[in-house]
Structures are given as structure tokens and as C-alpha cells.
Amino acid sequence: MRALCWNGVNDLRVERVPDPTILGPHDAIIKVNLSSVCGSDLHLIDGYVPTMKPGDVIGHEFLGEVVEKGPEVLRLNRGDRVITVSIIGCGKCWHCQHEEYSLCDNSNPQPAYEEAAYGHCTAGIFGYSHAFGGYAGSHAEYIRVPFADTNCFRVPEGVSDEKAVFVSDAVPTGYMAADMGGIKKGDIVAVWGCGGVGQMAIRSAYLMGAERVIGIDRYPYRLEAAQMKAGAEPLDYTRVDVYDALLAMTGGRGPDVCIDAVGMEADGYDTGIEYWYDRTKQAIGLENDRPAVLRQMIECCRKGGTLSIVGVYGGFIDKFPMGAAMNKALTFRMGQQHGQRYVKRLFEHIEKGELDPSYLLTHKWSLDDGPRGYRMFKEKIDDCMRVVFTP
Amino acid sequence: MMGGTALGLAGLRRGSWALAALGGGLFLAGAAGVPIAEPVARRVREGDFGLGDLGDVAERLPGVAGLLPAAQREPTTTQANVTVAAPPDKLFRHWRNFRNLTELFPHLDAVEVLSDTESRWKAHGPGGVEVVWHSALDKVRENELITWHTLEGAQLPHRGSVMFKPAPGDRGTEVRLTLVYQPPAGAGGRAVSRLFGSAPEQQAREALRRLKRIMEAGELPTIEGQPRGNRGMREVME
Numbered sequence: 001m002r003a004l005c006w007n008g009v010n011d012l013r014v015e016r017v018p019d020p021t022i023l024g025p026h027d028a029i030i031k032v033n034l035s036s037v038c039g040s041d042l043h044l045i046d047g048y049v050p051t052m053k054p055g056d057v058i059g060h061e062f063l064g065e066v067v068e069k070g071p072e073v074l075r076l077n078r079g080d081r082v083i084t085v086s087i088i089g090c091g092k093c094w095h096c097q098h099e100e101y102s103l104c105d106n107s108n109p110q111p112a113y114e115e116a117a118y119g120h121c122t123a124g125i126f127g128y129s130h131a132f133g134g135y136a137g138s139h140a141e142y143i144r145v146p147f148a149d150t151n152c153f154r155v156p157e158g159v160s161d162e163k164a165v166f167v168s169d170a171v172p173t174g175y176m177a178a179d180m181g182g183i184k185k186g187d188i189v190a191v192w193g194c195g196g197v198g199q200m201a202i203r204s205a206y207l208m209g210a211e212r213v214i215g216i217d218r219y220p221y222r223l224e225a226a227q228m229k230a231g232a233e234p235l236d237y238t239r240v241d242v243y244d245a246l247l248a249m250t251g252g253r254g255p256d257v258c259i260d261a262v263g264m265e266a267d268g269y270d271t272g273i274e275y276w277y278d279r280t281k282q283a284i285g286l287e288n289d290r291p292a293v294l295r296q297m298i299e300c301c302r303k304g305g306t307l308s309i310v311g312v313y314g315g316f317i318d319k320f321p322m323g324a325a326m327n328k329a330l331t332f333r334m335g336q337q338h339g340q341r342y343v344k345r346l347f348e349h350i351e352k353g354e355l356d357p358s359y360l361l362t363h364k365w366s367l368d369d370g371p372r373g374y375r376m377f378k379e380k381i382d383d384c385m386r387v388v389f390t391p
Numbered sequence: 392m393m394g395g396t397a398l399g400l401a402g403l404r405r406g407s408w409a410l411a412a413l414g415g416g417l418f419l420a421g422a423a424g425v426p427i428a429e430p431v432a433r434r435v436r437e438g439d440f441g442l443g444d445l446g447d448v449a450e451r452l453p454g455v456a457g458l459l460p461a462a463q464r465e466p467t468t469t470q471a472n473v474t475v476a477a478p479p480d481k482l483f484r485h486w487r488n489f490r491n492l493t494e495l496f497p498h499l500d501a502v503e504v505l506s507d508t509e510s511r512w513k514a515h516g517p518g519g520v521e522v523v524w525h526s527a528l529d530k531v532r533e534n535e536l537i538t539w540h541t542l543e544g545a546q547l548p549h550r551g552s553v554m555f556k557p558a559p560g561d562r563g564t565e566v567r568l569t570l571v572y573q574p575p576a577g578a579g580g581r582a583v584s585r586l587f588g589s590a591p592e593q594q595a596r597e598a599l600r601r602l603k604r605i606m607e608a609g610e611l612p613t614i615e616g617q618p619r620g621n622r623g624m625r626e627v628m629e
């Protein structure tokens with residue numbers, strides 16, 4: 001089959017690779033119909049995540065059809081149209097039983113990396129480096145899904161492929177960001193980053209009762225989508241001072257909930273020297289992640305408010321304003337998505353017309369255009385929100 | 392590592408377990424034949440480790456180990472802990488059936504039960520060299536504890552214990568595997584690492600992880616055999 005393989009920093013190639021086979025009794029093979037790029041892939045492509053190996057198939061957000069299953073897959077049938085949550089749960093460990101699927105004890109076949117770096121290992125993720133299990137990703141004609149009964153979900157009839165595919169990752173990640181914010185009636189929510197996840201976080205915050213949601217980005221087309229499609233009040237951080245603007249918009253209180261949908265590769269445009277401080281330390285290996293968004297959220301958030309972090313971080317950050325965080329009594333919530341917890345609810349929202357993620361799909365391309373698709377996505381040209389490949 | 396050692400010593404001081412070695416036998420099997428470096432051999436002979444006579448290690452180590460600097464202590468005692476979402480009796484039964492242990496320790500080929508207490512263990516070391524030894528059970532407390540030690544003639548004498556304790560709340564069972572062995576060379580842990588690509592601590596931890604995955608998930612998740620790009624394949628072939 002054809003697959004999009006990582007071969008080095010900024011080196012993606014479409015290659016012929018063997019078809020996947022069933023390796024475990026709970027495995028299923030999915031024929032991939034749609035497979036989306038994701039902002040978190042850029043960290044791999046840019047070389048900020050170690051433990052990538054040449055030949056790794058990337059991609060983790062996909063929709064397809066069950067074509068084969070292991071002897072212990074009971075809930076799925078051949079021909080089922082399914083989405084697969086990008087983060088793999090075994091379904092049986094204490095964390096999975098408590099719906100914390102991204103903390104699964106068992107799904108990562110290479111736990112040593114994370115145990116050394118983080119103290120514990122977390123769940124395996126498709127196409128997301130060997131620290132997260134080294135599972136072959138979805139930018140391919142076929143993909144093997146472990147623990148398929150736990151991780152694959154049938155798409156309800158009447159929900160199109162284009163609406164359903166993002167329920168794999170972008171929608172539950174945004175939804176979980178809003179959920180972790182513990183939004184109460186009357187709350188004002190600010191979302192940093194208006195990419196796919198940010199857009200979904202905005203929409204989800206409204207579904208959970210937010211009074212107003214403010215979307216922060218620098219790309220006019222993303223701010224426009226945040227405003228027109230998700231209903232946010234847009235804030236262009238290259239044109240205004242974010243702190244002044246947010247306080248002006250919240251009667252001086254600051255947002256009740258601040259959501260980070262950016263993560264470790266923050267631009268930090270308006271922070272000038274701070275950006276170059278972090279960027280330089282990152283380049284010479286003294287700091288893994290650029291935490292400009294985190295610092296700004298701590299400064300802006302109202303006293304006693306909540307920071308909800310779904311933007312991805314990999315390692316260490318510098319100059320973390322702990323004093324502000326502690327004295328303002330902020331609550332920090334964070335984590336990779338526990339998508340399996342939310343899929344059913346998300347499809348209900350989609351069926352009722354309360355949520356339509358399909359506008360994220362701005363470009364539907366052949367898998368052969370994979371490298372070009374990622375370049376466009378990374379450089380944010382042609383108003384690209386998400387490129388989705390059709391293997 | 393230090394945390395694990397501290398826990399081990401706490402366990403030792405409580406005297407709630409005896410020392411034995413099962414997994415120990417496996418990595419040690421591979422290290423068989425590695426000469427014991429003279430300073431270590433001397434310390435062992437002189438009883439500096441409290442290991443001079445392995446026969447009474449269980450009685451002597453608790454008093455001595457606490458006084459040893461970590462650097463000397465660590466290669467001789469290794470411990471791993473894991474919590475498994477299953478009741479103690481289920482885990483105890485699984486472990487008590489020694490045939491199941493080949494799945495937990497990759498270097499172990501077979502365990503043959505000879506009598507109520509004695510068993511014959513067969514493993515392969517580096518280069519496929521076969522290593523055989525006999526073990527005897529010391530204590531078996533239903534659903535709680537199994538301890539064992541190698542019998543006379545084992546190339547690498549060792550003792551081990553596995554404990555099962557209900558975890559608080561609905562968290563299942565806490566399993567603790569402790570192995571005490573004579574280091575195969577001066578830098579025991581490092582020598583074993585060279586032979587098997589991982590440290591003894593790592594091997595004990597891996598054994599408990601396999602137990603957990605088999606009991607909880609019903610399989611050992613793997614990526615071996617999945618597709619990868621050509622460049623990756625070429626590298627593997629080279």
C-alpha cells in the first residue's frame with residue numbers, strides 16, 4: 001500500500017510499504033477513507049519530538065471501513081464505517097475504566113521512553129513517535145487499530161464522512177478543553193489558537209453554557225472562521241495587546257476560563273524578546289517548548305480562574321510565572337484527549353445540528369500530495385485549516 | 392531507582408517477605424560464566440554484603456543492607472512494583488502456575504514442576520546458551536506471597552519473592568517482585584545490561600508489566616510486524 005512516511009526533519013515521502021496485518025486478538029484493520037493533518041504533527045515534522053524513526057508512518061485522525069478483525073473483536077463488523085480515536089485505550093485498566101483513556105497503562109508497547117522522561121508511561125498514539133508507542137499512522141491505505149472495540153466507533157447514518165472524521169481528534173480535544181474548564185453559566189472563555197482544535201473548543205464552550213467566547217489568533221481567515229462558524233469574538237494578537245484587550249472585554253476581571261489550543265510552538269509575536277529567548281534556547285536544546293501562550297494565560301486569567309491546556313507540550317519550559325499562578329489561585333487542567341469518553345455525545349451534537357466540524361476540511365487531497373499538503377498546512381497558505389487526504 | 396531501593400529496604404525492615412529469585416535467575420542465567428571481579432568476590436567472601444552465605448540471606452540482609460551505601464547495595468537487590476486491576480487470588484493463581492512465567496520472562500524457556508516444592512528451570516542466555524537450575528519454594532501463603540530460592544549447583548544463586556496485596560479503593564492488587572542475587576561481575580547491573588540490553592531493575596519491571604498487560608488487557612500490545620517506510624526497512628536490514 002502507499003503510506004506517508006517521516007524520514008527526517010521536514011522530510012516526508014509517500015512510499016510503498018507492506019499492508020498491515022492483525023498482530024493481536026483485539027486488532028482490526030481499517031481501510032482509510034479520510035485522514036487529516038493535525039497541528040500536533042508539525043511538532044514531529046519540525047523535529048521537536050525525539051524518538052521519531054525514519055520510515056514511521058504518520059497521521060492519527062481518520063475515518064474508514066472495518067475490513068478485517070481479530071478473534072476477540074466483538075462489537076465491530078466488517079463493512080462498518082468508523083472513526084477511531086487517535087489515542088489508544090486498552091479499555092480494561094483502571095484509567096480506561098475511569099474514562100481516562102489517554103492515561104491507559106497498557107496500550108503503549110514502548111513504555112521505557114516515557115517512564116524515563118515523565119516518570120510514567122501514558123497511552124499509545126497513532127503515528128506519533130516511539131515515545132507514544134510507535135504505532136503506524138493513518139496516512140496510508142490501511143491501518144491496524146489495537147483494542148478496536150474500545151477505540152473504533154460506528155458513525156451514525158446520516159452523518160457525512162466530512163463531519164465525522166474530526167471526531168477522531170480535533171472535536172474531542174476541543175470539547176475536552178471546554179469540559180476541563182468547568183464552564184459555568186455567565187463565564188467568559190478565551191481560547192488561544194483558532195486552528196481545528198481551537199475552533200472546536202470555542203463551539204464546545206458555547207454548548208457548555210459559556211456567555212461569551214473570545215478566539216485569539218493572528219491569521220485573519222482563522223479569526224474569521226472563529227467568528228462566523230464558531231461564534232467567537234475574534235482577537236488578533238498582532239494588532240492589540242492581549243492583556244489590555246481581554247481585560248477591557250471582561251470588565252477588568254479577565255476571562256474565567258483560558259484554553260491553550262496552541263502548545264509548544266507558540267509564535268509569541270507580541271512578546272518580542274521573550275519569543276527569541278525561548279526560540280533560541282529551544283534551538284540549542286536548553287528548552288524544549290516555547291510557553292508564550294501559557295505565560296500570557298496566567299497573566300490574563302481572572303483570579304481563581306481555570307487554565308485548560310490541550311495544546312501539546314513535550315518537555316521543559318522556562319520562566320514559568322509560578323508566583324502569579326499561585327497567588328491568583330489558578331486551577332490548571334490539562335491532558336491529551338480522552339476521546340472515547342465523548343464520541344457518543346459529540347455525534348449527538350452533530351446529529352442535532354449543534355456542531356458541524358466539516359468546515360475545518362478546507363482541502364481534500366490525494367495521499368500522493370502528502371508532503372505538499374503538510375507544507376501548505378504548516379505555512380498556513382491558501383486559508384488552509386486542515387488538509388484531509390483520501391488514500 | 393533510589394525510590395525503589397528505599398521501598399525495598401522498608402520492606403526488608405518490616406521483615407514481611409523472604410528473599411528469593413525467579414526473574415533473577417533469568418538475567419543471571421545470561422550472565423553465567425562472567426567471572427566475579429576480585430574486589431566484589433572478596434567482599435562477598437568476607438560477608439561485606441551479608442551475602443557471603445546465601446543460605447541465610449533472608450535473616451542477615453535486613454540488618455546489614457540498611458547500612459550499605461547505595462552503590463554497593465543496588466546490584467544485589469532489585470524490586471519492582473505494579474498495581475493490577477484484578478483481585479489478588481487471580482494473580483496469585485496465575486503466578487503459582489509456573490508455566491505461565493515463561494510469558495513474563497522472555498529468556499525463560501520452560502519451568503518443570505518436580506514436586507510440591509521443587510522445580511527445574513530452563514532459560515537461554517546470550518548466544519542461545521542453555522542454562523538450567525533448580526529452585527525450591529520457601530513460603531507459599533495463599534493469595535498473598537510466594538518466595539523461592541535456587542538450590543545447590545545453580546550457576547547464579549538467587550532468591551526471590553512476589554507479594555500480592557489488595558490496593559486501596561477499587562484499584563485492584565499491588566504486586567511486588569523482589570530479587571536478590573549475587574552480582575555476576577564488579578559492576579553487576581552494568582554487566583547484565585550489556586548482555587541483555589536492559590538493567591535488572593528494568594527486567595523485573597518488565598516482568599510485572601507483562602503480568603499486568605496479560606491480566607488486564609488480555610494481550611501484550613506490540614508494533615512488531617507493522618508496516619514502515621523503505622528507509623526504515625533498509626536500516627533494519629543493514
